[in-house]
Amino acid sequence: MRIDFALLFACLILVLPAESSFSHHSFTAEYDSAKLTQFTGTVTKVEWTNPHARFYLDVKDARGTVSSWNFELGSPILLRRLGWSRDSLKIGEQVSVEGYLAKDGAKMANARRVTLADGRNVFAGSSADGNPAK
Amino acid sequence: MNRGYTRLLLLAGMLLALPLAAQWFDYPTRGVPRTPAGKPNLNAPAPRTGDGKPDLSGMWRAANRLPCDGINRVCGDLPISAQFGNIGAAVEGGLPYQPWVRDRIRQKGPADDPYTRCIAPGGPRMHMLPTMKKWVQSPDLLIILDEYNASYRQIFLDGRPLPADPAPTWNGYATGHWEGDTLAVESSGYRDDQWLDAAGSAITSTARVTERIRRVNFGTLLIDLSVDDPKAYTRPWSVTLKEDVVIDTEMVEAICAENEKDVPHLNAVPRQAR
Secondary structure, three states, X not given: OOOOHHHHHHHHHHHOOOOOOOOXXXXXXXXXXXXXXXXXXXXEEEEXXXXXXXXXXXXXXXXXXXEEEEEEOOOHHHHHHOOOOOOOOOOOOEEEEEEEXXXXXXXXXXXXXXXXXXXXXXXXXXXXXXXXXX | OOHHHHHHHHHHHHHHHHHHHHHOOOOOOOOXXXXXXXXXXXXXXXXXXXXXXXXXXXEEEEOOEOOOOOOOOOOXXXXXXXXXXXXXXXXXXXXXXXXXXXXXXXXXXXXXXXXXXXXXXXXXXXXXXXXXXXXXXXXXXXXXXXXXOOEEEEEEOOOOOOOOOOOOEOOOEEEEEEXXXXXXXXXXXXXXXXEOOOOOOEEOOOOEEEEEEEEEEOOEEEEEXXXXXXXXXXXXXXXXXXXXXXXXXXXXXXXXHHHOOOHHHHHOOOXXXX
């Protein structure tokens, strides 16, 4: 028995129109929409929790210093309905992330595009961002 | 094919199917009216209970959801309506706030919103939350369950009066009765520190809230919400909230406080920079 994920996601697209978000806080109160930044690093932790799913990357800067960054995703409620799971991103994976920096200077960002080493995007909500359901 | 191999295949199949079935995200909702082509007919007449009353039962979520814009509103997160941000968005001239409410709205920010702080949405604000709600109607009681904090609200339909001097609570005390096909709900007993929307519109212990609820068809609830709260407003005001039915999915528990990490960073941002 094989589960046809392409068919599953094709079915999801019928019930999940592209819509807006809030989850539990205002985006502009925490993140800077003018500071979209690229990161590359290794996944050290995934928190599949409310009110936001999060993951952490060890990121090496130009001087070779490694620091841990916290990336905020959407709500696991909707991410699960979009077909993603806590296993969509695995500890130890190398990923590239495009995200908006926190305004207060913390090592946090709101992740908008998470790309695996093989080029696939995960946790996206629209087809433009790589969600196979859209 | 021997019996042992067949059993192994069946077991493997069950195990593969279990994660999807267990989540119930695509489990078909029973009793959904269909068009001749087999598609859900959300414009079909509202269902009725055995005693002939409109049946408000079902899963619902706020209608008029704003589209994603890729920056402030992401497609991968929960959708909101304009009324979530400002319940008086459609009220000409805005809500008639008392001066202290205007001051509070100016002084407070997102980090002060009880909803963002994972405390409680409170009473009628539940209708506007981006999480899904499940309404369960019986002749004597309407229960509204919310994914957010796995919370509930009770609306008693058994004829009991509202309490005369209630201890304030986030969800207040609510009773309802039928006026034709409209469920008229009265509630009171709210706290003084509640927010009705993300802007900080108030509702207080002097509030008397009326919700006139109609299921106008299978797929739509209309809620005429009236707030008479002299402590917070200079006159009573009314808005209409709309809910869309949700089919073929299931509630998901969302305990907000399990990993809330945003509030300290919201506090760190000066108000003028928000």
